[in-house]
Amino acid sequence: MKNRTIARYEGTLKVTGQARYEGEMMPEGLLHAALVESPIACGELQSLDTSRAATLSGFATLVTHEDAASLKPSAATALIREKAIHFHGQPVALVAATTLSEAREAAKATQASIAARTALTQMGQALDQAYEPAMVGRFPASTRRGDSAKALSEAGLVVRRRYTTAVNNHHPMEPHAVVCWWEGNKVVVHTCTQAIFATRAIIAHAFEMPPVDIRVLSRYLGGGFGCKGQLWWPWMFWAMLASRKTNRPVRLELTRAQMFILVGRRQETAQDIALGFVDGRLTAIEHDVVAQTSTHAEFSDSTAVYTRFLYACPNVTTRHSLVRTNEPQPVPMRAPGTAPGTFALESAMDEAAELLGVDPLELRLDNFADRDQENGRPWSSNSLRECYRVGAERFGWAERRARSATKVGRWKIGFGMATTLYPAIRQACRARVALRADGSLLVQCGTQDMGSGTYTALGQIAADALGVPMDKITVELGDTELPDGPFSGGSQVTASIFPAVEAATAKLRAALASIATTDATSPLGGKPPEDLEFADGMIRSRSGNAGERLTDVLARAAADGLEAEGESPATDHQKLAATGMGYGAIFVEIGVDPELGEIRVRRVCGAFAAGHILNPLLAKSQYIGGLIGGIGMALHEQTATDAATGSILGKSFTDYLIPVHADMPAFDIAMIDEDDPHLPGGVKGIGMLGTAGIQAAIANAVYDAIGKRIRKLPIRIEDCL
Amino acid sequence: MSSASFNYIRAAELTDALARGERAGAAYLAGGTDLLPLWKASLTAPQEVIDISHLPLATITRSGDALTIGATARLSDIAAHPEVKAHYPLVCDGILASASGQVRNVATMGGNLLQRTRCPYFRDAGLACNKRDPGSGCGTRHGENRHAVLFGGSPGCVATHPSDLAVALAALDARIVVSSASGERELALSELYPLPGETTAPDSSLRPGEMITVIRMLNAARFANHATYLKIRDRASFEFAVVSVAAALRIADGAIAEARLAAGGVAPLPWRLEKSEAALIGRAPTEHAFAEAGALAIEGARPLEGNAFKIPLLRNAVIRALQTAGGQS
Ligand SMILES: Cc1cc2nc3c(=O)[nH]c(=O)nc-3n(C[C@H](O)[C@H](O)[C@H](O)COP(=O)(O)OP(=O)(O)OC[C@H]3O[C@@H](n4cnc5c(N)ncnc54)[C@H](O)[C@@H]3O)c2cc1C
Numbered sequence A: 001m002k003n004r005t006i007a008r009y010e011g012t013l014k015v016t017g018q019a020r021y022e023g024e025m026m027p028e029g030l031l032h033a034a035l036v037e038s039p040i041a042c043g044e045l046q047s048l049d050t051s052r053a054a055t056l057s058g059f060a061t062l063v064t065h066e067d068a069a070s071l072k073p074s075a076a077t078a079l080i081r082e083k084a085i086h087f088h089g090q091p092v093a094l095v096a097a098t099t100l101s102e103a104r105e106a107a108k109a110t111q112a113s114i115a116a117r118t119a120l121t122q123m124g125q126a127l128d129q130a131y132e133p134a135m136v137g138r139f140p141a142s143t144r145r146g147d148s149a150k151a152l153s154e155a156g157l158v159v160r161r162r163y164t165t166a167v168n169n170h171h172p173m174e175p176h177a178v179v180c181w182w183e184g185n186k187v188v189v190h191t192c193t194q195a196i197f198a199t200r201a202i203i204a205h206a207f208e209m210p211p212v213d214i215r216v217l218s219r220y221l222g223g224g225f226g227c228k229g230q231l232w233w234p235w236m237f238w239a240m241l242a243s244r245k246t247n248r249p250v251r252l253e254l255t256r257a258q259m260f261i262l263v264g265r266r267q268e269t270a271q272d273i274a275l276g277f278v279d280g281r282l283t284a285i286e287h288d289v290v291a292q293t294s295t296h297a298e299f300s301d302s303t304a305v306y307t308r309f310l311y312a313c314p315n316v317t318t319r320h321s322l323v324r325t326n327e328p329q330p331v332p333m334r335a336p337g338t339a340p341g342t343f344a345l346e347s348a349m350d351e352a353a354e355l356l357g358v359d360p361l362e363l364r365l366d367n368f369a370d371r372d373q374e375n376g377r378p379w380s381s382n383s384l385r386e387c388y389r390v391g392a393e394r395f396g397w398a399e400r401r402a403r404s405a406t407k408v409g410r411w412k413i414g415f416g417m418a419t420t421l422y423p424a425i426r427q428a429c430r431a432r433v434a435l436r437a438d439g440s441l442l443v444q445c446g447t448q449d450m451g452s453g454t455y456t457a458l459g460q461i462a463a464d465a466l467g468v469p470m471d472k473i474t475v476e477l478g479d480t481e482l483p484d485g486p487f488s489g490g491s492q493v494t495a496s497i498f499p500a501v502e503a504a505t506a507k508l509r510a511a512l513a514s515i516a517t518t519d520a521t522s523p524l525g526g527k528p529p530e531d532l533e534f535a536d537g538m539i540r541s542r543s544g545n546a547g548e549r550l551t552d553v554l555a556r557a558a559a560d561g562l563e564a565e566g567e568s569p570a571t572d573h574q575k576l577a578a579t580g581m582g583y584g585a586i587f588v589e590i591g592v593d594p595e596l597g598e599i600r601v602r603r604v605c606g607a608f609a610a611g612h613i614l615n616p617l618l619a620k621s622q623y624i625g626g627l628i629g630g631i632g633m634a635l636h637e638q639t640a641t642d643a644a645t646g647s648i649l650g651k652s653f654t655d656y657l658i659p660v661h662a663d664m665p666a667f668d669i670a671m672i673d674e675d676d677p678h679l680p681g682g683v684k685g686i687g688m689l690g691t692a693g694i695q696a697a698i699a700n701a702v703y704d705a706i707g708k709r710i711r712k713l714p715i716r717i718e719d720c721l
Numbered sequence B: 001m002s003s004a005s006f007n008y009i010r011a012a013e014l015t016d017a018l019a020r021g022e023r024a025g026a027a028y029l030a031g032g033t034d035l036l037p038l039w040k041a042s043l044t045a046p047q048e049v050i051d052i053s054h055l056p057l058a059t060i061t062r063s064g065d066a067l068t069i070g071a072t073a074r075l076s077d078i079a080a081h082p083e084v085k086a087h088y089p090l091v092c093d094g095i096l097a098s099a100s101g102q103v104r105n106v107a108t109m110g111g112n113l114l115q116r117t118r119c120p121y122f123r124d125a126g127l128a129c130n131k132r133d134p135g136s137g138c139g140t141r142h143g144e145n146r147h148a149v150l151f152g153g154s155p156g157c158v159a160t161h162p163s164d165l166a167v168a169l170a171a172l173d174a175r176i177v178v179s180s181a182s183g184e185r186e187l188a189l190s191e192l193y194p195l196p197g198e199t200t201a202p203d204s205s206l207r208p209g210e211m212i213t214v215i216r217m218l219n220a221a222r223f224a225n226h227a228t229y230l231k232i233r234d235r236a237s238f239e240f241a242v243v244s245v246a247a248a249l250r251i252a253d254g255a256i257a258e259a260r261l262a263a264g265g266v267a268p269l270p271w272r273l274e275k276s277e278a279a280l281i282g283r284a285p286t287e288h289a290f291a292e293a294g295a296l297a298i299e300g301a302r303p304l305e306g307n308a309f310k311i312p313l314l315r316n317a318v319i320r321a322l323q324t325a326g327g328q329s
């Protein structure tokens, strides 16, 4: 497989405004919708007074839990079928009107009367009510290998600390939107989702209709990061019900303020870590996580899961528990689990290195896990040590003692490093490729492009396999009329589509080779099919000086073109011979102004090993984007709940801080190519890797700079004074 | 017409704007960078919006040592003005530390001084706030109050004034001219901002219909050589001040002859640090003198649960600003 830099397939469409996002669909007769929000955080809806709203101009319809009663009960419909109020700002009704401002006006005029109950608005208020969930994602919530309690009691050094991380809010640039309409018994749903097929399936379930009658489209996404999934479904259902009631297309788009409440968040955590060492080797790890979930649904990040894998250690105990609060529901957010989890583990490792008097990098090398100890399997490939080496060299880690603790202007300089990791998994995928008589190629797959480059990757894999130039490729995705593709999440899309597209293109190559080699009039007639290569719109013989254009081959034997489908299975976690994991080592240089408390990241070097890299340009932008998100989590992002009311405070980008251009450090990205015989094409996911590790690296660098150990995120002015 | 709609009037003449401005439900619109977000969030609902940005009020004139800036002058134009840069660098520093280039290109001097507090309880129509809704209570006092005041608060309101420009202007003893249909009056900038009461917290002392037309500084160029605006914030740009300090010194014969210090992010108005100023007079610009001024700056600070860190921060900021200003030549 080739590795090449290709600019975004859809780049021009996007920067020229030709790419139409689903919320931009404006069908004839469209109604606009707005949500009526609960002004309290806990209680039960008694009644809705719509008498004034219904008289306002443009008012078309109101949809409530009563309308939703016709939907089949499920986790996805619970919030809209029931009268219970679980969080401040929870929608209690949807109003549709002719214009958006009329809809908002009518929503404001709708009075909800709610019987209030005492709300529990902060995790800290109920730590004693923590309970253990059954699973954290696809992993068990608690695990135990060896006897960590005993090993800790016998350890030469024990580091026992609590680390906390704040709520981070999902905020893709494109807010959640749906434009939907019914065509008889069929429905068309344009919505931004990371999973068109799961969305179709849940609609089929809720509305009790056959999937073939439902078309879901999500062709461009202005970011997803984990929030364009199930939390959106209830409000999308309401819009669909409004459309059915009025027999008109309905459009609902969340406001930025509603994004703080309705689309999900990275959950708050309090993590207790204990590390035990004997002669610099880990003999025990305990990692206990308490995190927030809502009163209406359960979610736990796999925060302590990666502590089971990262280091060689015979005695490891991990636990997750949850506290229910009347706050918005958490969901996965880029680098779910690994971002908060590595903050705790990799900070604690840094504390241990300090106490042991060894270099933090040495300590990590000394405790490298050369196999997956949790599952007793080898790694499919693991170049973490190479990441450490390359990263340290490019960054200049060896100068750490000399350079850090120096001052540049008002800044005290600090160096820090940490590890990041993420599992390599795949989902089932089908893809279709169609080579047309003119030599152009259509590639179709029902996955989505979150803006991360799926269009480009799909096109590139097919282009390379058939030797068709990129400008002759058309890629279609984000439509349930296409072959079933994977949801966009878990850094697995590229790894999932790769084998399916390879399978489809292999069929086309075989068909083309057979046409050419069995035709005596072809210059390739009689050549062995294995001898052929596909490049530059040609089929060529590798051994002899013979070749023929794809278009000529097609013209003779397949005037309508050729089409093939390929498919590939999901990772079978039960039958794995080896554990696939991507790794990275993050090195940062920061400046702290100890009198004024300000922290700025000056330099970041990330060295990543994540299998075979298809397109270094896309990969680099994924890594940098991930690191920026990680800087935000480390230094800026924090969603605060008002304890008295349960209301989220500061629901705008003026208040919710994310890094801006002036915060950008110099980025140096190193990619270590791996040959991984266990994974199809050797492809691992890359999207999550940049977003973890950097938080601990920054905290460790703050310690290096000013000798203050900060065990909470975000790290703010008050922490560094 | 929905309740959120308003009549938009683009005023061509000052007298017309002032006459309209007196009517109930009227609001002046300058750059609109604060008024429109407030309106969109249902925090204000004017019936008539009078756009004053086309009035011929955007002039800058310097005569002798006095600088006169029209209220509708854009922030970026003032910050880039050669005379302002040369003689009133503190004003440029204050402006350039504010918002973003895009905002500064439309925001005006007058609008900046009258922007409303960033208190998150104030900016959310669903929460209790005496400033927005007198008598409804103050969500901040016992809620999230990292952003709240150290000085000048009341049980009724503990919100800070968000303007950076106002802090710089306060240090330079700026005055403003206010016009209405019935005439003109002039006041010190500090008189523009009243302290909050028990259950009310008006933003300004302007009477209905009054418009800021002119901002004036007399004799402030004497600080040009030793002035700085220091703004401390969680990220490098595009954030309101957590704490800020405007420092201006006149140094003659190796001693501080005059000192002006104002702090932002700590009070309902730009907070002049008069004790610190007084302690500097006649002293050499030394670390020792600056440290003393820093210590005096925080006298009388009354923190809430979440903002006590601003006390050492303010002290250190005063010292740092003085080091910067005092070290210039
Ligand atoms: C994202 C963001 C970040 C920001 N960051 C900062 C920052 O870091 N520092 C900072 O100082 N500011 C900051 N600001 C605020 C910005 O500087 C102000 O919004 C702007 O200066 C207001 O000026 P304007 O002309 O747009 O006022 P408008 O929005 O037009 O008016 C504001 C108010 O003043 C009234 N008004 C306007 N002109 C007059 C007049 N001449 N006489 C009487 N009343 C008048 C209006 O009726 C309105 O009530 C930020 C704003 C935004 C949106």
Ligand code: SF4
Pocket (backbone or CB within 6 Å): B117, B119, B120, B121, B122, B128, B129, B130, B131, B132, B137, B138, B139, B140, B141, B156, B157, B158, B159, B201
């Ligand atoms: S501090 Fe002032 S502005 Fe903020 S909530 Fe209290 S009264 Fe309102």
